[in-house]
Amino acid sequence: MQVSIFVLPTQKNMTTKDKIIELGRDYVQRLGYHSFKYQLIANDLNIKNAAIHHYFPAKEDLGVAIIEKDRSDFKLLTESIKKHPLKDQAEALLTLYINYYNQKKNLCIVGACVSAFAELPEKMALASQNHLETIQTWLINLLKQGQASGEFRFKEKPEDLAALWISALPGALQSAQIKGEAHLMQVITQLRQTLKTQQPT
Amino acid sequence: MQVSIFVLPTQKNMTTKDKIIELGRDYVQRLGYHSFKYQLIANDLNIKNAAIHHYFPAKEDLGVAIIEKDRSDFKLLTESIKKHPLKDQAEALLTLYINYYNQKKNLCIVGACVSAFAELPEKMALASQNHLETIQTWLINLLKQGQASGEFRFKEKPEDLAALWISALPGALQSAQIKGEAHLMQVITQLRQTLKTQQPT
DNA sequence: TTTGCTACTTACATGCAAGTAAGTATCTTT
């Protein structure tokens, strides 16, 4: 299920527009929305600043495109594994964050958005709201299925547990910048235990 | 134990320097470090921009002062309640975050620092590292005491549980901007349950 | 072949935030 940790940000057969979105997402996840600049992407692609404005007139437009790409990727991922055991599906979310850490991306896109929310353009605020909603809904559903099937045996409300997961993961990824990978793994260990899956004997 | 939710950011008997730190902390918690500007504080205090540079030559200097003030306040708070029941001491941390939310501060200082960490001046990075360390150490200690006394009956390692708390609280505060107060309360509910305190019958 | 579209470059305008240098008013100490 896990392909490669070090995915190349851009590939030859991608259009410039798509490369801009990919590189933009990278920088947003490393630096945050307000600290990422068109110039960084322009340098990487050996094009001029204004070329990016050709595709995305305002930074806000690129911001929205990045969020929607990330949301779309999330949907593709969850769709592709929806027949897998529920525990594996939950693990896929955890793996996502471990991969971010290994790629030195200490913000997930949703985390980057909420941590800059007060200064976010309105369209980006709406897009990030939709993105978070998508993740939350998927997770709640997963937890409900697991509770119903007995694959998970937690006593809490699925909504409450989902809230914990979608707060703790972005938070742990952020603080792992200071406390290191072990910190992220401690949080993930705790989250795994909340599911109360059958212990392998 | 809880004084007033709506504490005035500055008071008459404070020095200008202290007012700058307090207002700075407010703005950092609302906007994030890179989005808060000297001009905002200058307007609030009816002074000129350059007056702030008189006290804090570089923005980084004010940043460090804000973090150290926050850390100092945290130490004062925990010191002042160290004789209280352990459960109440844990509740005090939760209350801190509920108060932040009610004051529309959707970043704690540590959260503001880690979410902007890659672009943070070195002195601020160190200061925030110390701040986080202080909170973590306090919490681990509290959990260990509670485990020893039987006031808490969790089975996890105190370190792991502490990691969850200090990731989930900043994360929940941030995402509460999108998902509302109920979301924060769901996370807090889950964290309370991790302590496995005696249920009141 | 000419018309037009796509994908850019060149060159520039704008605005803003950080920071500095020099001056002034007031209060403090000797």
Next chain:
DNA sequence: AAAGATACTTACTTGCATGTAAGTAGCAAA
């Protein structure tokens, strides 16, 4: 009363990021 320190203001520099206007090169369709 003189000297210095404190708490600012005025006026300015610098640099950078966003964004725009106008031009160009190449391919694509009519």
